[in-house]
Amino acid sequence: MKIGKMDVKNRFVRSATCEGMANPTGEVSNSLIKVIKILAKGDVGVNIPGYMYVHPFGRVFKHQTGIHSDAMIPGLKKLVDLVHEENGKIVFQLAHAGLQPVLRLIGTTPIAPSMRITNPMTMSRPKETTEDEIKDSINDYALAAKRAMEAGADGIQIHAAHGYMINQFISPFYNKRKDNWGDNEENLFRYLKEVIVGVRKVISMDISLIVKLNTHDYAPKDGITPCLAAKYSKWLVELGIDALEIICESTSHSMFNMCRGSVPVKEMVQFLPDKMKPMGEQFFKKMVGKFELQEGYNLETAKIIKPLLDAIPLILVGGFRTVTLMEDIIENKIADFISMSRPFIREPLLVKSIKKNLMKKVSCISCNRCLAALPNNFPIKCYVNKFPEKYKHQLLT
Numbered sequence: 001m002k003i004g005k006m007d008v009k010n011r012f013v014r015s016a017t018c019e020g021m022a023n024p025t026g027e028v029s030n031s032l033i034k035v036i037k038i039l040a041k042g043d044v045g046v047n048i049p050g051y052m053y054v055h056p057f058g059r060v061f062k063h064q065t066g067i068h069s070d071a072m073i074p075g076l077k078k079l080v081d082l083v084h085e086e087n088g089k090i091v092f093q094l095a096h097a098g099l100q101p102v103l104r105l106i107g108t109t110p111i112a113p114s115m116r117i118t119n120p121m122t123m124s125r126p127k128e129t130t131e132d133e134i135k136d137s138i139n140d141y142a143l144a145a146k147r148a149m150e151a152g153a154d155g156i157q158i159h160a161a162h163g164y165m166i167n168q169f170i171s172p173f174y175n176k177r178k179d180n181w182g183d184n185e186e187n188l189f190r191y192l193k194e195v196i197v198g199v200r201k202v203i204s205m206d207i208s209l210i211v212k213l214n215t216h217d218y219a220p221k222d223g224i225t226p227c228l229a230a231k232y233s234k235w236l237v238e239l240g241i242d243a244l245e246i247i248c249e250s251t252s253h254s255m256f257n258m259c260r261g262s263v264p265v266k267e268m269v270q271f272l273p274d275k276m277k278p279m280g281e282q283f284f285k286k287m288v289g290k291f292e293l294q295e296g297y298n299l300e301t302a303k304i305i306k307p308l309l310d311a312i313p314l315i316l317v318g319g320f321r322t323v324t325l326m327e328d329i330i331e332n333k334i335a336d337f338i339s340m341s342r343p344f345i346r347e348p349l350l351v352k353s354i355k356k357n358l359m360k361k362v363s364c365i366s367c368n369r370c371l372a373a374l375p376n377n378f379p380i381k382c383y384v385n386k387f388p389e390k391y392k393h394q395l396l397t
């Protein structure tokens, strides 16, 4: 099976999963190396490490991996080498978080296409990007792509989902601009288009270019819906991308649509100062019971989008737990690759078990405690049995 020029040994993708394990400078740490090594040994076809920030102002977590400077390249190369040693492929996901970062971490007000939308998670309003900032941020993706290529990555994934910067530009909910970067569908799409054109210019043709696209923002109003995502998908095909991965949700407005399952209220607010905890608990308690896992929750959208992609592979993520469903999807050509995140956190060797016929269902129960580790600045692990109160970050060297 191929994605662009990339030969992939099987149909499993480890969907990008922020490991929360980089050094505070953004550099790859020994802990991150260990995680990627185990995944590589587990035989996953395409390994996508967690999203990498293309600019320090587009960073969400203290231990997120960076690709914003050349100093990151040697560490990134280590990840590439160990995946290649196991005959796997590695794709770097490039992201700028737009309105999502907290001021405390980036030291300045976050930027976004429009300032009208308050981030309900941080209660802050972004600053509206100027024309120059837009051009600079598009260039940041191209520079990051060049670094990915220098590090030896097999592919690049443009993060156009989860309510981050690109998602904000292409969404009529976040983007209220009346200039060339908003106001109608062509203009909304323009930022993503320019990012793709800019990245393509700097990478060689043997590097695969993948987009992870939001197909539903679940925004309070006006957001991306599968109908608009279908239109965008056709335009992405015309731009010559090599594969499309589809997902839904915006982290600021509908986080548990991305990771359907339980809402771990106590863990989600653990990092907050005591006086803010009751407000946080109230916020998350309203969500309890509303996001029960339905296996393959992006399946219906896949059925709309797949026929529009011609020969370009569709990578489908979202709630895959039983092997028979995965097989059905591939056999019935609903998607070309099965992508998973949480199951690999719990069982990094699951592809091997499936190949040996030893697994009918993955054992992740979608409790979402691994997701709650992110705001707490804990490294990502399966915390189903115990969620720590504190974590020794000095272990992350």
Ligand SMILES: Cc1cc2nc3c(=O)[nH]c(=O)nc-3n(C[C@H](O)[C@H](O)[C@H](O)COP(=O)(O)O)c2cc1C
Pocket (backbone or CB within 6 Å): 015, 016, 017, 018, 019, 049, 050, 051, 093, 159, 161, 162, 212, 247, 258, 259, 260, 317, 318, 319, 320, 339, 340, 341, 342, 343, 370, 371, 374, 380
């Ligand atoms: C802890 C955690 C970190 C994640 N980090 C990323 C990320 O860096 N980039 C991304 O596009 N999606 C990220 N996701 C979303 C996953 O890639 C995936 O789309 C989602 O979890 C649904 O798939 P699943 O049911 O197989 O977990 C993350 C999910 C979790 C649980």
Ligand code: SF4
Pocket (backbone or CB within 6 Å): 342, 343, 345, 346, 363, 364, 365, 366, 367, 368, 369, 370, 371, 381, 382, 383, 384
């Ligand atoms: S903590 Fe473990 S069981 Fe819970 S969602 Fe994450 S990986 Fe799955």
